[in-house]
Amino acid sequence: MVVVATRDLQRHSVLPFLLLGFLCLLISPQGNAVVLPEDRSDAMYHLYTGGGVDIDGPSILVRKQVLEEVSVSANYYIDSITSASIDVETYASPYTEERTEYKFGADYLRNKTLMSVNYTQSDENDFEAKTWSFGLSQDFFGDLTTLTMGYARGDDTVGRRDSDFAEDVDRHNYSVGFSQVLTRNMLANLSLNIITDEGYLNNPYRRVRYLDGNGGQQFQEEVYPRTRTSTAIAARTANYFSNKAGLHTEFRYFQDTWDIQAFNVQAKYLYPMSLPFYVFDQATFEISARYYDQTQAEFYADLFPFVNAQNFMARDKEMSTFSNYALGVGIDWDFVAGFVEKGSVSLHYTFRHYDYENFRDARLSLGEDPQFAPGEEPFYDYSASVVRLFVSVWY
Amino acid sequence: MSFKKPVFLVCVAACYLSGCSSIKPWIKPYERYNLAEPVMAFDRHPVDASYMNHAFQARESARGAEGGAGGGCGCN
Numbered sequence: 001m002v003v004v005a006t007r008d009l010q011r012h013s014v015l016p017f018l019l020l021g022f023l024c025l026l027i028s029p030q031g032n033a034v035v036l037p038e039d040r041s042d043a044m045y046h047l048y049t050g051g052g053v054d055i056d057g058p059s060i061l062v063r064k065q066v067l068e069e070v071s072v073s074a075n076y077y078i079d080s081i082t083s084a085s086i087d088v089e090t091y092a093s094p095y096t097e098e099r100t101e102y103k104f105g106a107d108y109l110r111n112k113t114l115m116s117v118n119y120t121q122s123d124e125n126d127f128e129a130k131t132w133s134f135g136l137s138q139d140f141f142g143d144l145t146t147l148t149m150g151y152a153r154g155d156d157t158v159g160r161r162d163s164d165f166a167e168d169v170d171r172h173n174y175s176v177g178f179s180q181v182l183t184r185n186m187l188a189n190l191s192l193n194i195i196t197d198e199g200y201l202n203n204p205y206r207r208v209r210y211l212d213g214n215g216g217q218q219f220q221e222e223v224y225p226r227t228r229t230s231t232a233i234a235a236r237t238a239n240y241f242s243n244k245a246g247l248h249t250e251f252r253y254f255q256d257t258w259d260i261q262a263f264n265v266q267a268k269y270l271y272p273m274s275l276p277f278y279v280f281d282q283a284t285f286e287i288s289a290r291y292y293d294q295t296q297a298e299f300y301a302d303l304f305p306f307v308n309a310q311n312f313m314a315r316d317k318e319m320s321t322f323s324n325y326a327l328g329v330g331i332d333w334d335f336v337a338g339f340v341e342k343g344s345v346s347l348h349y350t351f352r353h354y355d356y357e358n359f360r361d362a363r364l365s366l367g368e369d370p371q372f373a374p375g376e377e378p379f380y381d382y383s384a385s386v387v388r389l390f391v392s393v394w395y
Numbered sequence: 396m397s398f399k400k401p402v403f404l405v406c407v408a409a410c411y412l413s414g415c416s417s418i419k420p421w422i423k424p425y426e427r428y429n430l431a432e433p434v435m436a437f438d439r440h441p442v443d444a445s446y447m448n449h450a451f452q453a454r455e456s457a458r459g460a461e462g463g464a465g466g467g468c469g470c471n
Binding site: 232 | 420421422424427429430432434435437440442443447450451457459461
């Protein structure tokens with residue numbers, strides 16, 4: 001029996017430090033230029049297609065200042081999902097479902113400090129998530145530096161479509177961020193985010209496979225640890241060039257108590273230009289590239305040697321060792337109209353490719369005429385397209 | 396745990412910074428017009444950024460520290 005242990009979880013140990021740090025800033029004699037978010041509305045259609053999965057739907061965001069120091073927002077979002085992914089084709093049946101998400105928020109500006117409260121609820125027929133979040137933001141050093149801090153509490157219920165199975169997940173999310181003006185043409189941002197989960201962390205539909213001792217394979221349910229703590233650190237820059245273009249860069253590092261380590265790097269170049277059209281006379285073009293790489297969870301295996309081979313077992317491809325890259329292009333057309341301050345129509349496209357290093361295509365060793373023996377199938381890879389079409393107005 | 400130390404240091408730094416009222420900003424407000432350009436915003440399209448973060452996170456194990464944390468250019 002192989003035993004995999006998770007590390008101790010100290011969920012609330014960083015919260016006193018975060019609160020102490022921010023209280024010091026609240027009593028600071030400095031602080032200026034923190035402002036409420038802009039009044040704006042966005043209506044978006046999004047589409048993800050790839051790997052046998054099609055997901056599309058709308059997202060509508062409305063934000064409005066209602067009092068001199070208060071701004072409120074609401075976001076309505078839908079995912080309509082049709083899935084015949086490799087996981088579904090390996091040991092389940094294709095399905096369709098819908099996820100609906102509502103988000104309500106309020107920002108309050110007081111004594112040069114911006115306080116934010118948000119509530120998000122996401123509903124599916126087999127998953128329900130409720131999240132409360134609280135954030136604080138303040139500028140100091142003559143507005144050259146912005147400190148943000150946040151805490152979010154999530155309460156999820158995991159179910160199954162085919163039974164009355166129900167399990168809870170308790171989530172805590174702590175974040176700290178610094179934004180810094182470095183030069184007349186450069187901004188930098190550092191952020192730290194710690195997330196703890198406790199409860200049922202499996203996907204209840206996913207299975208692991210194991211050798212049955214007769215040259216074949218069988219499947220059994222995944223078993224995950226009931227706790228997970230992750231830390232993510234990110235550094236970003238925004239650079240302005242003399243041709244009025246902008247360049248954004250990002251590096252992010254991630255690790256968790258399941259022994260997963262990951263990083264991603266990203267660059268995005270934005271170039272505004274004038275167009276010879278009466279209403280749509282300005283546009284901003286955008287190209288981006290992103291690379292992501294991760295190592296596997298310590299309890300992951302593509303093929304276990306026998307049934308119940310470990311106390312924790314996963315064959316979720318998101319727990320495997322893999323990398324992906326994304327290439328994106330986009331355009332924002334700005335327009336002016338009498339009833340709004342300004343507006344834009346945006347179309348963005350991103351191509352992604354995923355390469356798995358130790359997740360094999362088990363479909364090829366199943367059925368009446370398998371092409372490969374279990375454990376000898378080629379490694380899985382797939383490509384996906386992501387499209388976003390949206391209209392934004394400021395008023 | 397490994398993440399406690401950096402968090403503690405960040406918060407101690409915040410305490411010290413709050414007492415540094417005599418430090419002069421090295422970029423004057425009138426020198427920040429480039430920083431206020433839309434192409435410099437960390438979060439130009441919140442609805443799109445939120446969607447893309449969700450779309451990446453659903454297919455990767457990494458999570459957290461997505462997006463920009465506030466402005467910082469003092470040019471709003």
